[in-house]
Amino acid sequence: MPLCEGDTGLIWPKFLLPDDFAPDGWSWDDDPALWDWPQLRDAAGKGKAQDTGGLAAREELRPFSGLIRWSDPTHRHLLHCTGSTQTAKDRYAWRREAHTESRRNTSGAPYRMASSDGETVCSWAVSEFHHVWADLALRLFSGLIATHPDATLIAERAAEYENQFATAAAVIAALSGPYVTGPAPKALRAALKSIGAASTRLQEVDAATVRLSVKVRLLTTDGVPVSATGHTTARRSRPNRKNTHQTGAQRSQAKAEAGQDRIPRRGRAKPPPGRGVYR
Numbered sequence: 001m002p003l004c005e006g007d008t009g010l011i012w013p014k015f016l017l018p019d020d021f022a023p024d025g026w027s028w029d030d031d032p033a034l035w036d037w038p039q040l041r042d043a044a045g046k047g048k049a050q051d052t053g054g055l056a057a058r059e060e061l062r063p064f065s066g067l068i069r070w071s072d073p074t075h076r077h078l079l080h081c082t083g084s085t086q087t088a089k090d091r092y093a094w095r096r097e098a099h100t101e102s103r104r105n106t107s108g109a110p111y112r113m114a115s116s117d118g119e120t121v122c123s124w125a126v127s128e129f130h131h132v133w134a135d136l137a138l139r140l141f142s143g144l145i146a147t148h149p150d151a152t153l154i155a156e157r158a159a160e161y162e163n164q165f166a167t168a169a170a171v172i173a174a175l176s177g178p179y180v181t182g183p184a185p186k187a188l189r190a191a192l193k194s195i196g197a198a199s200t201r202l203q204e205v206d207a208a209t210v211r212l213s214v215k216v217r218l219l220t221t222d223g224v225p226v227s228a229t230g231h232t233t234a235r236r237s238r239p240n241r242k243n244t245h246q247t248g249a250q251r252s253q254a255k256a257e258a259g260q261d262r263i264p265r266r267g268r269a270k271p272p273p274g275r276g277v278y279r
Contacts, residue, residue, distance in 0.1 A: 017043050042107065062126060063179065063189045064092060064133070068200045069113060074098060077202065080115040081126065090181055093123040094202050094210075121202075122210060122236045127181040132212060132234045133200070134175040140216045140228040141168045141195075148226050151218035153194050165191035168218065196227065210234045 021043050026036055065081035078095045097118025102110040124132075145151060145168075153168065164187055165171045171191045179188060192198075199215040213231035220226060 041105070042109065061183060061186065061189060062090070062092070063175070063184045063192055064129065064197065064200075067189060067193060067198055068202075069198075070201060071099075076102065076113050076118075078113045078115070078117070079200075079202070090126045091123045092126055092129045094121045095119065096121050121204070124234065124237055125181070129234070130175040130180050132232060133197075133214070134172045136212065136214060136230060136232045137168070137195070137216055138172050140214070140230045141172070141218075144216065144218060144226060144228045148218065148220055150221045151226055152221070153191065153218065164188075168195055168216070171195060204236075205233065206236075208236050210236050 017040070024036060024039055026034055062081035064079055066078070068079035070077050075096050075098055077097075079092055080095060081090065081092050093115075095113075095115065095118045097113060099110070101118070102113070103117065104110050153166065153171075164185075165174060171188065174184070174188055179185075196215050196217040201213050203211040203213070205211050210233065211231055212234050213229070215227055215229040217225055217227040
């Protein structure tokens with residue numbers, strides 16, 4: 001089998017398995033015949049993590065792309081960035097896919113939702129989404145710190161913050177300042193995850209508005225987690241496409257019916273000289 005030749009221990013983790021995969025009861029140094037193939041099959045079905053910022057540099061990515069994903073009883077959702085090298089075209093897209101339409105592996109387990117799955121509900125310029133999220137987070141953290149002045153970031157992966165994003169204020173400032181658009185360091189993404197950015201949810205309000213909610217969190221010096229939940233509204237960049245197509249078709253039909261009673265413009269005679277109105 002081709003996948004069992006050469007540096008197999010590098011091929012599987014790099015291209016086929018989730019980043020947190022670990023062999024259970026065997027190792028990559030064992031003969032491939034001794035590997036737990038059912039475990040590999042099931043793990044490969046979950047796929048690699050969402051590509052965050054397709055055209056960004058290897059060590060950089062759009063901070064919310066792939067970080068915000070969730071499921072409800074009927075659909076699963078993903079916030080993905082197109083990762084354009086032109087920041088003016090850099091956009092986050094909210095994609096939605098029905099559970100019944102999810103791609104599945106041979107055992108029936110759904111694959112991890114990818115940026116090509118489902119359909120786009122709406123999208124925002126990266127800078128616009130960052131400003132909306134940062135304004136909401138700033139309001140929530142202000143109230144949280146006023147009640148718990150000793151609260152700090154939950155340092156699950158503190159080494160990745162590089163002391164650049166050691167406080168909630170620094171994280172929010174980064175979204176509104178140097179990383180308002182374009183790629184950002186992985187440390188910013190790790191810090192966002194620590195303060196609760198992955199809890200962000202989007203909900204349609206009407207054809208022009210989306211509700212954005214988030215639950216931010218900190219940790220007191222006593223080791224007690226504290227949190228605050230809130231929401232805001234964001235402009236929906238793309239109205240309901242079904243309504244748009246239906247309205248467009250109705251408008252075209254109305255124009256066609258109205259045009260049947262009109263004299264074609266090319267068939268109209270020009271008014272005589274000196275007259276501004278043709279009778």
